[in-house]
Amino acid sequence: MSKRNLIASAVVGALALGSSAVVSADPLNELHKEEAKIHAAAAKSQEKINNLYEQSQELFVEYRGVVDETENLKVYHDYVATLVADQQRGIDSLQTQIDGIGGIERGIVPLMFRMIDSLEQFIELDVPIKIDERKERVERLRDIMANSDVTVSERFRQVIESYQIENEYGQSMAPYTGTLDYQGTEITVDFVNLGRTALLALSLDQKSAWVWDNNARAWEELGAEYLNAIVIAVRMANKRLPANLLKLPIKAAE
Secondary structure, three states: OOHHHHHHHHHHHHHHHHHHHHHHHHHHHHHHHHHHHHHHHHHHHHHHHHHHHHHHHHHHHHHHHHHHHHHHHHHHHHHHHHHHHHHHHHHHHHHHHHHHHHHHHHHHHHHHHHHHHHHHHHHHHOOOOOHHHHHHHHHHHHHHHOOOOOOHHHHHHHHHHHHHHHHHHOOOEEEEEEEEEEOOEEEEEEEEEEOOOEEEEEEOOOOOEEEEEOOOOEEEEOOHHHHHHHHHHHHHHOOOOOOOOOOOOOOOOO
16 A cells, blocks of 8 residues: 555544544543433432421421320310319309298297397396497397398397307406496495406495395495405406405306
8 A cells, every 4th residue: 555545544543543532532421421411310309308307297296286285275174174073063062052042031030039039038037237338239139120221240240249249248347437326315436347247336436245146136335344455356357457365246047
């Protein structure tokens, strides 16, 4: 083969190789691009997966919170239902009592009248401690029984209170000033009662003393031997002397 042909063949071969390299380089570039696209798509997919996972975790936490709140509401609902049931029982009880008030009132009003009558009789037969005050109290009770503006409960309260006051007379040593009728003469004196055991009186000049005789329903003048003891008793009742033993005219219990 001549040199010219050899050169021509070489040139043609070189061109063939060059064109082959160009052709083979294009698919590699495409592969790299596709690979890059795949990596980018994978990264986006992973990001989406991460976002979905975070959202799912948040939803799970929220779900647990809702479940816990539901349980709490159920417990509270049961508790409120118990309270409502208890209140309803109270309402039913009150209604039953209200329905029975009419019958109670019909029974208690006659009872109060009997209590007032008994109190009046007791005062008439008792030692006359603060006798005017006690009689006035009975009259007030009769007045409120005739007063339509006073409720039955208030009437009953005042009747019971009057009984309590009467009970206190038998447990106290109380001084007060008043007048006594001795042999038709009104005398201003200092009274002192030793419960219901004895009711004593001392003239304001402290020269005379009396004791109430409940059997005779009259005042009995005491001798001089008791005068000093009565003076001390009055002072003790007024808290001017400490409590102490005294010699007083006390009738023995029969």
